[in-house]
Amino acid sequence: MTTIDRLVGAGVDRIDGPAKVRGTAPYAFEQDPGEPIAHLAVVQSTVNRGRISRLDATRAEAMPGVLAVLTPASAPRLAEGLSSDLPVLQSLDVHYQGQVVAAVVAETSEIAAAAIGAVVVEYAAEEPDVVLSTDRADLYAPEQLMAGFDTDSVIGDVDGALAAAAVTIDATYETPTQHNNPIEMHTSMARWDGDSLTMWDANQGPHNIVNDLAKGFGLDRGQVRIISPYVGGAFGSKAFPHPNQMLAAMAARVVGRTVVFELTRPQMFTLVGHRTPTIQRVRLGADADGRLTAISHEVVEHTSKISEFAEQTATPTRVLYAAENRRTTHRLARLDVPPPTIMRAPGETPGMFALESAMDELASALGIDPVELRIRNEPTEDPERHVPWSSRHLVECLRTGAERFGWAGRDLRPRMRTEGRWLIGTGVASATYPTRRRKAQCRISVDGRGGTAPVRYLVEIDGSDIGTGAWTALSQIAADALGVAMDAVELHIGDSRLPRAGGAGGSTGLASWGSAIVLTARDLRRRLDDEFGGQVPADGVTVDGGIEGEGPHAKTHSMHAFGAHFVEVRVDADSGEVRVPRATSVYDAGTVVNAKTGRSQFIGGFSMGVSMALHEETLTDPRLGHYVNHDLAEYHVATNADIGELDISWLDHPDELANELGLKGIGEIGITGAAAAVANAYWHATGLRVRDLPITPDKYFRELGLT
Numbered sequence: 001m002t003t004i005d006r007l008v009g010a011g012v013d014r015i016d017g018p019a020k021v022r023g024t025a026p027y028a029f030e031q032d033p034g035e036p037i038a039h040l041a042v043v044q045s046t047v048n049r050g051r052i053s054r055l056d057a058t059r060a061e062a063m064p065g066v067l068a069v070l071t072p073a074s075a076p077r078l079a080e081g082l083s084s085d086l087p088v089l090q091s092l093d094v095h096y097q098g099q100v101v102a103a104v105v106a107e108t109s110e111i112a113a114a115a116i117g118a119v120v121v122e123y124a125a126e127e128p129d130v131v132l133s134t135d136r137a138d139l140y141a142p143e144q145l146m147a148g149f150d151t152d153s154v155i156g157d158v159d160g161a162l163a164a165a166a167v168t169i170d171a172t173y174e175t176p177t178q179h180n181n182p183i184e185m186h187t188s189m190a191r192w193d194g195d196s197l198t199m200w201d202a203n204q205g206p207h208n209i210v211n212d213l214a215k216g217f218g219l220d221r222g223q224v225r226i227i228s229p230y231v232g233g234a235f236g237s238k239a240f241p242h243p244n245q246m247l248a249a250m251a252a253r254v255v256g257r258t259v260v261f262e263l264t265r266p267q268m269f270t271l272v273g274h275r276t277p278t279i280q281r282v283r284l285g286a287d288a289d290g291r292l293t294a295i296s297h298e299v300v301e302h303t304s305k306i307s308e309f310a311e312q313t314a315t316p317t318r319v320l321y322a323a324e325n326r327r328t329t330h331r332l333a334r335l336d337v338p339p340p341t342i343m344r345a346p347g348e349t350p351g352m353f354a355l356e357s358a359m360d361e362l363a364s365a366l367g368i369d370p371v372e373l374r375i376r377n378e379p380t381e382d383p384e385r386h387v388p389w390s391s392r393h394l395v396e397c398l399r400t401g402a403e404r405f406g407w408a409g410r411d412l413r414p415r416m417r418t419e420g421r422w423l424i425g426t427g428v429a430s431a432t433y434p435t436r437r438r439k440a441q442c443r444i445s446v447d448g449r450g451g452t453a454p455v456r457y458l459v460e461i462d463g464s465d466i467g468t469g470a471w472t473a474l475s476q477i478a479a480d481a482l483g484v485a486m487d488a489v490e491l492h493i494g495d496s497r498l499p500r501a502g503g504a505g506g507s508t509g510l511a512s513w514g515s516a517i518v519l520t521a522r523d524l525r526r527r528l529d530d531e532f533g534g535q536v537p538a539d540g541v542t543v544d545g546g547i548e549g550e551g552p553h554a555k556t557h558s559m560h561a562f563g564a565h566f567v568e569v570r571v572d573a574d575s576g577e578v579r580v581p582r583a584t585s586v587y588d589a590g591t592v593v594n595a596k597t598g599r600s601q602f603i604g605g606f607s608m609g610v611s612m613a614l615h616e617e618t619l620t621d622p623r624l625g626h627y628v629n630h631d632l633a634e635y636h637v638a639t640n641a642d643i644g645e646l647d648i649s650w651l652d653h654p655d656e657l658a659n660e661l662g663l664k665g666i667g668e669i670g671i672t673g674a675a676a677a678v679a680n681a682y683w684h685a686t687g688l689r690v691r692d693l694p695i696t697p698d699k700y701f702r703e704l705g706l707t
């Protein structure tokens with residue numbers, strides 16, 4: 001085989017780009033099952049808590065074009081043991097507003113939408129409990145946090161160290177309910193062939209969906225096939241099954257036809273999860289030189305009454321800075337809300353807002369530059385696990401970012417720079433996210449084409465491209481590992497019939513899938529060399545390989561990506577309007593497989609952090625319990641006009657202990673700390689500290705005491 005230039009690290013154009021631009025890349029709603037498709041629409045509860053007292057579907061069933069109406073009385077029975085909100089239409093009990101209480105299957109989407117209005121539902125409602133607070137008597141400690149983290153961690157005498165500290169910070173920070181809102185709404189198209197189920201679905205990993213569908217319908221895993229080659233964004237909401245998959249499969253079984261269910265934008269606010277709101281008390285103690293002696297980070301957040309979701313909000317505090325005395329805790333309140341789920345960098349995103357805001361407040365109290373404060377508290381090892389880092393270059397990120405941004409000479413005092421009516425400030429925050437990998441299997445076949453050129457390599461792995469560029473990056477990895485050009489590689493992903501791999505989530509995708517591809521490619525090349533003298537036999541060769549999960553250094557080393565954000569903020573002194581005209585972010589993320597798509601991921605993550613800081617907030621009516629702003633007209637997200645000039649760069653430090661590629665994952669590191677950098681710059685511009693996101697114009701006047 002001929003050695004070619006290294007592809008990993010290059011800025012290769014997306015191989016799926018032309019098909020997407022031309023509209024020929026089929027998303028879930030656009031799949032062609034080869035037969036007429038029926039459409040599903042749902043009736044949703046208008047109360048948060050109670051029980052259905054009357055449900056009359058007679059009028060809907062009589063409408064022309066209606067094929068079936070599913071209710072708790074008529075829907076197929078699902079097997080026991082399904083978690084969260086997956087046992088859809090199995091009971092008359094109502095657990096949250098927006099819960100599906102009936103479904104209509106019709107010849108067209110228009111008929112289905114009209115028919116749900118003809119279904120009469122009455123409730124025996126109870127007063128909803130939807131308000132999160134720290135003084136609730138029913139707060140409890142979950143047994144474990146998401147991703148397997150311990151609920152609490154306590155080292156040393158935190159209270160004693162705080163009492164003895166020269167300088168202390170004690171502040172409470174709040175983040176609101178937020179919703180993922182990818183461009184492509186959740187969509188499931190289901191077809192039954194006898195006792196086998198095929199589903200074209202928008203998800204973050206086909207194998208993530210198979211188990212619950214098989215369990216719910218009493219099938220073997222091999223009887224369920226999930227296909228999702230193209231997915232239009234997710235941010236975590238498509239990582240796990242939701243009612244849409246179960247409903248599509250139920251409806252298709254009832255009517256004996258392919259059924260598609262595409263959620264509306266308002267339904268995205270109730271049926272596919274959300275980021276839990278948090279209330280976080282952070283206390284820091286430091287000596288006069290700014291070295292931390294104590295860190296305490298106590299979190300209160302909500303979960304649903306029908307399932308527990310414990311977000312790991314304080315876990316970044318366990319690794320970011322040195323201090324002998326440390327405490328992190330998490331407490332939950334069970335409320336009458338839809339089940340929460342993961343949203344880009346769950347835990348780290350809200351947790352870093354609190355921690356990095358508190359560090360900025362400490363720097364101000366000490367009169368120390370906030371970059372210098374972070375550098376002074378750089379730990380030599382993981383401060384809680386007491387193991388070495390696989391690699392850590394946060395200090396280099398801070399220093400490089402400060403130089404690129406023009407941080408030198410910054411006045412520590414707030415509200416010192418103005419241009420006309422604009423108040424100008426700058427802020428900084430660190431970023432961090434764990435580096436992990438999951439079990440993944442891979443198959444690589446080489447086709448000798450009967451001894452004629454060109455040789456082709458088929459790479460099969462159930463990875464998932466949710467818009468991040470996995471189609472391209474995995475092809476680069478495979479080509480490099482095989483020592484061939486990219487056009488000699490044919491990649492198959494997004495199908496549960498392919499070798500099993502974990503989904504796209506937790507920044508583990510390329511680390512897991514890429515490592516499996518590299519090791520399988522090595523096995524293939526070794527076999528070709530040992531058995532065929534380096535030549536491809538006419539009838540080809542197939543090798544199955546993969547990785548078992550975490551590598552040999554996962555327990556002996558602490559593995560994390562790091563970064564630093566520098567932000568300029570301008571605030572209109574008359575209106576409170578906030579602008580972010582420029583920002584610099586520098587990342588320590590190991591190997592970046594594709595410079596072009598990688599930069600896009602960093603931009604996307606940081607932009608989502610700006611959106612979190614200034615816009616995103618799902619408002620809950622405390623009396624009726626519903627989400628008030630459940631659409632993109634009133635749930636504001638950052639747009640192009642909100643994002644200024646972004647200077648994105650990364651360090652060239654592959655982490656050789658993390659995985660076969662030396663990468664750390666980049667899908668989530670960009671958002672962590674970004675909101676804090678904006679909030680810190682806002683304080684520097686105005687002298688006002690907003691501790692409850694988002695920083696909307698009204699809070700400017702609130703902090704001035706004018707409202």
